[in-house]
Amino acid sequence: MADLTKRQKEIIDASINLIDENGIQNLTIKNLAQAMKISEPAIYRHFDSKLDILIAILDDFNNITGKSLNPAKQKPGSALEKIEYIFTSHMDIFTEKPSLAAVVFSEEIFQNDKKLSDTVYAIMKTRFKIITGIVKQGQTAGEIKSTIPPEQIALILTGSLRLIVTNWRLSGRAFSLKKEGKEFWETMKKLIV
Amino acid sequence: MADLTKRQKEIIDASINLIDENGIQNLTIKNLAQAMKISEPAIYRHFDSKLDILIAILDDFNNITGKSLNPAKQKPGSALEKIEYIFTSHMDIFTEKPSLAAVVFSEEIFQNDKKLSDTVYAIMKTRFKIITGIVKQGQTAGEIKSTIPPEQIALILTGSLRLIVTNWRLSGRAFSLKKEGKEFWETMKKLIV
Amino acid sequence: MADLTKRQKEIIDASINLIDENGIQNLTIKNLAQAMKISEPAIYRHFDSKLDILIAILDDFNNITGKSLNPAKQKPGSALEKIEYIFTSHMDIFTEKPSLAAVVFSEEIFQNDKKLSDTVYAIMKTRFKIITGIVKQGQTAGEIKSTIPPEQIALILTGSLRLIVTNWRLSGRAFSLKKEGKEFWETMKKLIV
Amino acid sequence: MADLTKRQKEIIDASINLIDENGIQNLTIKNLAQAMKISEPAIYRHFDSKLDILIAILDDFNNITGKSLNPAKQKPGSALEKIEYIFTSHMDIFTEKPSLAAVVFSEEIFQNDKKLSDTVYAIMKTRFKIITGIVKQGQTAGEIKSTIPPEQIALILTGSLRLIVTNWRLSGRAFSLKKEGKEFWETMKKLIV
DNA sequence: GATGAATGAGGGTTCATTCAT
DNA sequence: AATGAATGAACCCTCATTCAT
Numbered sequence: 001m002a003d004l005t006k007r008q009k010e011i012i013d014a015s016i017n018l019i020d021e022n023g024i025q026n027l028t029i030k031n032l033a034q035a036m037k038i039s040e041p042a043i044y045r046h047f048d049s050k051l052d053i054l055i056a057i058l059d060d061f062n063n064i065t066g067k068s069l070n071p072a073k074q075k076p077g078s079a080l081e082k083i084e085y086i087f088t089s090h091m092d093i094f095t096e097k098p099s100l101a102a103v104v105f106s107e108e109i110f111q112n113d114k115k116l117s118d119t120v121y122a123i124m125k126t127r128f129k130i131i132t133g134i135v136k137q138g139q140t141a142g143e144i145k146s147t148i149p150p151e152q153i154a155l156i157l158t159g160s161l162r163l164i165v166t167n168w169r170l171s172g173r174a175f176s177l178k179k180e181g182k183e184f185w186e187t188m189k190k191l192i193v
Numbered sequence: 194m195a196d197l198t199k200r201q202k203e204i205i206d207a208s209i210n211l212i213d214e215n216g217i218q219n220l221t222i223k224n225l226a227q228a229m230k231i232s233e234p235a236i237y238r239h240f241d242s243k244l245d246i247l248i249a250i251l252d253d254f255n256n257i258t259g260k261s262l263n264p265a266k267q268k269p270g271s272a273l274e275k276i277e278y279i280f281t282s283h284m285d286i287f288t289e290k291p292s293l294a295a296v297v298f299s300e301e302i303f304q305n306d307k308k309l310s311d312t313v314y315a316i317m318k319t320r321f322k323i324i325t326g327i328v329k330q331g332q333t334a335g336e337i338k339s340t341i342p343p344e345q346i347a348l349i350l351t352g353s354l355r356l357i358v359t360n361w362r363l364s365g366r367a368f369s370l371k372k373e374g375k376e377f378w379e380t381m382k383k384l385i386v
Numbered sequence: 387m388a389d390l391t392k393r394q395k396e397i398i399d400a401s402i403n404l405i406d407e408n409g410i411q412n413l414t415i416k417n418l419a420q421a422m423k424i425s426e427p428a429i430y431r432h433f434d435s436k437l438d439i440l441i442a443i444l445d446d447f448n449n450i451t452g453k454s455l456n457p458a459k460q461k462p463g464s465a466l467e468k469i470e471y472i473f474t475s476h477m478d479i480f481t482e483k484p485s486l487a488a489v490v491f492s493e494e495i496f497q498n499d500k501k502l503s504d505t506v507y508a509i510m511k512t513r514f515k516i517i518t519g520i521v522k523q524g525q526t527a528g529e530i531k532s533t534i535p536p537e538q539i540a541l542i543l544t545g546s547l548r549l550i551v552t553n554w555r556l557s558g559r560a561f562s563l564k565k566e567g568k569e570f571w572e573t574m575k576k577l578i579v
Numbered sequence: 580m581a582d583l584t585k586r587q588k589e590i591i592d593a594s595i596n597l598i599d600e601n602g603i604q605n606l607t608i609k610n611l612a613q614a615m616k617i618s619e620p621a622i623y624r625h626f627d628s629k630l631d632i633l634i635a636i637l638d639d640f641n642n643i644t645g646k647s648l649n650p651a652k653q654k655p656g657s658a659l660e661k662i663e664y665i666f667t668s669h670m671d672i673f674t675e676k677p678s679l680a681a682v683v684f685s686e687e688i689f690q691n692d693k694k695l696s697d698t699v700y701a702i703m704k705t706r707f708k709i710i711t712g713i714v715k716q717g718q719t720a721g722e723i724k725s726t727i728p729p730e731q732i733a734l735i736l737t738g739s740l741r742l743i744v745t746n747w748r749l750s751g752r753a754f755s756l757k758k759e760g761k762e763f764w765e766t767m768k769k770l771i772v
Numbered sequence: 773g774a775t776g777a778a779t780g781a782g783g784g785t786t787c788a789t790t791c792a793t
Numbered sequence: 794a795a796t797g798a799a800t801g802a803a804c805c806c807t808c809a810t811t812c813a814t
Contacts, residue, residue: 414809415809415810416805416808426810426813427810430809430810430811435809435810436808436810
């Protein structure tokens with residue numbers, strides 16, 4: 001997972017940027033080589049195939065956001081604080097590395113290949129469960145309304161986050177992602193507390 | 194818009210199916226021709242280019258869902274009823290023609306071409322405004338909590354609807370979209386009323 | 387030859403125009419049909435094949451310019467007058483129907499097909515002989531210097547005429563073909579008399 | 580210009596041969612690949628597009644004949660000698676590489692593309708001016724009749740050269756280009772001195 | 773006379789990948 | 794570790810032509 005060479009990291013970075021620029025169709029070995037100013041076969045020194053690059057991208061995303069998800073679950077603190085932390089850290093990550101959003105919220109990209117689409121779906125499910133779990137904790141602790149199924153709250157949280165990020169991307173990053181995220185979270189709190 | 198010939202309709206139907214099966218990369222003229230059991234050049238009798246086919250798909254979607262959106266705005270009735278109608282009719286459309294979802298909620302598909310991606314973004318914005326408008330009506334009428342910005346509610350509605358449909362697709366339609374949609378809407382009502 | 391129907395004449399006219407606009411590659415049945423506002427199969431009502439259209443174009447040119455060439459040979463009058471007549475009538479024809487030049491002085495066009503290229507070469511040779519014959523008459527009559535081989539004079543006349551017309555076309559008809567032709571002829575007279 | 584790789588030179592050579600054989604329509608990537616016994620995509624390692632190949636052909640011709648044109652202008656010696664040199668060296672070039680003639684004197688070939696046709700026209704104009712300049716020098720030096728406009732002489736020279744070469748090609752190289760050229764030049768001298 | 777629909781052959785071009793150097 | 798050269802498969806699209814209506 002994390003045992004990527006420096007060159008491999010550069011390749012997945014360049015790949016994400018290419019996808020961000022013009023979609024998955026823009027990620028070709030030729031473009032990648034040009035962007036990195038190396039030859040095309042050179043890519044194959046570092047990855048066996050294009051598929052492996054895509055898998056590495058997903059792994060990379062998992063590593064980055066995992067840091068905000070997993071600890072959040074165990075760390076002491078109120079459920080609301082945990083959710084807020086997940087929320088804001090995602091916004092931070094995307095703000096810092098906007099191209100990541102293009103890749104991660106576009107399941108379409110990976111639909112091509114069974115292995116990839118399964119991976120994506122698995123990631124989504126894991127995340128969903130973690131958030132649902134935190135919501136449950138919050139309900140048990142009396143922080144969050146108990147009349148609402150926790151899955152529904154997780155659904156709203158995840159779906160809205162995705163849409164905000166998507167809008168942000170499609171608008172050409174015309175607004176502050178962090179601010180918009182914060183506003184939404186304030187609204188959410190009003191609704192679920 | 195609606196002045197499509199019978200053959201053109203068949204082509205966009207076949208296109209949507211291909212995209213649904215294996216993503217946009219599966220929509221090639223060759224596959225399309227094979228699916229329709231005609232030759233590749235025959236496609237070009239009916240559409241000038243592949244791009245035109247994609248545009249026709251978007252128009253088609255707009256026509257189908259427009260019927261549920263626009264009347265909903267003007268028709269008398271409570272805002273909640275209107276939103277519910279939009280919600281359920283979308284679920285009905287996707288249940289009936291699941292492949293449509295693959296196309297419509299995958300902005301990525303159209304990212305390739307400036308003209309297309311602009312079209313998609315415009316559609317999204319229009320829809321968002323219509324829903325926001327209905328929510329406002331509901332707030333004025335005292336049906337919906339006034340303490341929450343209407344845009345935020347529209348965001349939640351749209352984002353959640355998208356995610357439900359996406360999950361449904363990625364799960365291989367493992368659950369009832371209509372039922373899941375209904376449950377979500379019941380939850381929403383509890384939150385916003 | 388001359389037994390072309392009205393529709394056939396329209397087709398070869400439209401063909402010449404298309405070639406003139408963008409070269410022989412612009413002469414496609416599709417473009418032809420569009421230009422004439424009829425369907426593609428309709429063309430085949432009037433000509434068996436595209437090749438037949440090209441042959442008809444050559445015949446047409448032969449008919450038009452033959453009128454100036456053949457009589458010129460037999461008509462009484464000085465050789466210089468005859469040549470001048472041929473010269474000016476060609477300039478008149480091209481000025482009136484500029485697209486004809488694009489077709490007739492581009493042997494390349496017909497290189498594709500043995501039958502066509504032979505036809506073109508035969509036409510060129512016939513013309514050359516006629517002019518050479520007139521020059522000979524002029525030399526016998528003492529109008530033209532006898533020290534110069536008549537073929538060389540015919541070569542100069544034909545070659546220069548072609549180049550003037552070609553320049554005129556490539557320049558976007560930026561100068562008066564008639565005037566330029568007249569000037570050249572005046573120069574020629576000084577040289578050969 | 581001259582920084583063509585060995586493989587690139589082979590490609591433009593093969594291209595010129597194909598055009599010579601059966602006209603521009605014979606120059607397809609498929610034919611080119613077959614002639615060179617490599618695959619079609621292999622061509623694209625060396626040229627970005629077919630258009631670039633055509634441009635390289637023109638450049639190549641310019642380089643080859645430029646050697647005879649430019650020095651001729653500055654080198655000391657009588658104007659007649661200079662013109663004769665240009666004339667004979669062109670005949671030599673075409674005799675050695677007959678296919679070049681098919682390409683260079685067929686403006687039609689390049690009519691397809693604005694960029695190409697402009698290039699061809701520019702080349703023609705430059706050549707014409709150089710020859711006109713030399714003629715002027717000859718008139719000033721008293722070698723050439725001063726009563727005739729220098730442009731007209733340049734026109735005759737260029738037009739006749741073109742026609743001789745064209746006839747030679749269309750006849751299937753049935754006569755000696757060098758000899759025919761020499762004869763014509765002898766005639767010209769008689770006329771303009 | 774004319775048309776809508778269709779097609780086999782072929783056009784230029786891009787793809788991920790391999791291999792000798 | 795990197796490259797130049799190459800390739801089979803596939804891409805979108807256009808061609809002249811045919812045929813049923």
